[in-house]
Amino acid sequence: MKLSALQKIRRNLHQIPELGFQEVKTQTLLLEKIRALLTERVEVKVWRTGILVRVAGTNPTKTIGFRTDIDGLPIMEQTNYSFKSLHEGKMHACGHDFHMTIALGALHHLIEHPINDNAVFLFQPAEEGPGGALPMLKSDEFLKWKPDVIFALHIAPELPVGTVSSKPGLLFANTSELFLDFTGKGGHAAYPHLTKDMTVAASNFVVQLQQIVSRGLNPLESAVITIGKMESGFVQNAIAETARLEGTIRTGDPNTIEMIKEKLEAMIRGFERIHDCSISIDYGSNYYQVYNEQKYVDKFRDLAEKIGVTFQEANAAMTGEDFGYMLKEIPGFMFWLGVDSPYGLHNSKLQPKEEALEIGVKTVTKIFRSF
Numbered sequence: 001m002k003l004s005a006l007q008k009i010r011r012n013l014h015q016i017p018e019l020g021f022q023e024v025k026t027q028t029l030l031l032e033k034i035r036a037l038l039t040e041r042v043e044v045k046v047w048r049t050g051i052l053v054r055v056a057g058t059n060p061t062k063t064i065g066f067r068t069d070i071d072g073l074p075i076m077e078q079t080n081y082s083f084k085s086l087h088e089g090k091m092h093a094c095g096h097d098f099h100m101t102i103a104l105g106a107l108h109h110l111i112e113h114p115i116n117d118n119a120v121f122l123f124q125p126a127e128e129g130p131g132g133a134l135p136m137l138k139s140d141e142f143l144k145w146k147p148d149v150i151f152a153l154h155i156a157p158e159l160p161v162g163t164v165s166s167k168p169g170l171l172f173a174n175t176s177e178l179f180l181d182f183t184g185k186g187g188h189a190a191y192p193h194l195t196k197d198m199t200v201a202a203s204n205f206v207v208q209l210q211q212i213v214s215r216g217l218n219p220l221e222s223a224v225i226t227i228g229k230m231e232s233g234f235v236q237n238a239i240a241e242t243a244r245l246e247g248t249i250r251t252g253d254p255n256t257i258e259m260i261k262e263k264l265e266a267m268i269r270g271f272e273r274i275h276d277c278s279i280s281i282d283y284g285s286n287y288y289q290v291y292n293e294q295k296y297v298d299k300f301r302d303l304a305e306k307i308g309v310t311f312q313e314a315n316a317a318m319t320g321e322d323f324g325y326m327l328k329e330i331p332g333f334m335f336w337l338g339v340d341s342p343y344g345l346h347n348s349k350l351q352p353k354e355e356a357l358e359i360g361v362k363t364v365t366k367i368f369r370s371f
């Protein structure tokens with residue numbers, strides 16, 4: 001597929017970002033593109049808002065899977081694109097429009113130039129939340145076509161176009177979402193002694209939370225707790241009766257996340273007593289680490305060199321990816337694809353360079369051919 005065709009698909013997808021398990025228009029558009037490619041070698045299955053496509057190999061000994069995520073984020077786009085998001089308050093700010101386009105480009109290539117092995121393309125919903133990989137992995141549709149080896153990519157804004165990056169072992173962190181609701185006795189702003197101020201309780205909580213990592217963990221273990229959203233009260237002259245904190249916990253080891261949760265719950269019990277309030281906790285969705293198998297990263301490094309793409313050894317990152325669940329069951333790996341954007345992932349101005357689409361398609365098709 002030419003760059004202009006890939007650009008067109010990417011821009012169409014970019015305009016219709018949808019949140020996890022609501023990817024209805026995205027699914028329709030993808031199905032339209034996939035059905036235009038159908039031959040007797042190709043079978044398509046729909047799973048919730050996702051899609052699975054299988055291309056039968058010419059002389060298969062195994063099935064190779066490629067997974068792409070398809071959901072957008074609840075972020076208000078602030079680019080100057082002429083093809084900006086048409087869905088107010090939603091944006092493909094994590095590059096899933098790129099991931100899907102590359103998958104379609106590679107699918108097109110493999111249909112036109114079949115390989116020996118079977119290829120399965122997984123268009124997976126809800127990577128940003130609540131997590132589509134785990135239920136997809138358990139679905140009958142997936143189990144019928146279960147790959148023997150699997151891989152995925154993610155765009156990397158900080159890497160130049162023409163560069164890919166990966167590493168054996170830990171690539172992405174273990175994650176848990178975090179939602180805390182504080183409830184106490186509100187009242188008039190002038191009578192603090194008659195109330196239990198949830199703005200003050202939640203503010204103290206945010207500050208003290210940071211000490212779980214800095215003082216509760218071995219400094220050689222890696223972990224981060226981020227509160228990305230805080231809400232409390234209704235009006236300037238009333239003491240807030242409720243407050244809500246929304247955040248995420250990330251760790252380099254699956255056991256560390258459990259340890260953090262225990263400390264967090266102990267802290268909650270203390271805060272409930274000190275601030276005479278109740279605090280409820282919800283861990284939302286949890287993702288297992290992305291752990292790459294050495295053998296596949298080694299193969300990938302050699303392959304990158306052969307196809308004229310620069311390979312850079314990656315550092316593990318505290319980003320999360322539910323693809324980790326697939327790698328827990330099926331051998332394989334994940335890699336970063338350089339897209340050179342001055343704004344990073346989850347930024348409302350993310351602007352990946354579209355030349356990277358062709359490099360993505362070339363890299364993915366070569367992986368299918370050589371794994």
Ligand SMILES: CC(=O)N[C@@H](CCC[C@H](N)C(=O)O)C(=O)O
Pocket residue numbers: 094127128129154175176177247248249285287318319320321345
């Ligand atoms: C690659 C990337 O940015 N992934 C997301 C995954 C979200 C996980 C979950 N919603 C959470 O916040 O814990 C990320 O934020 O790393």
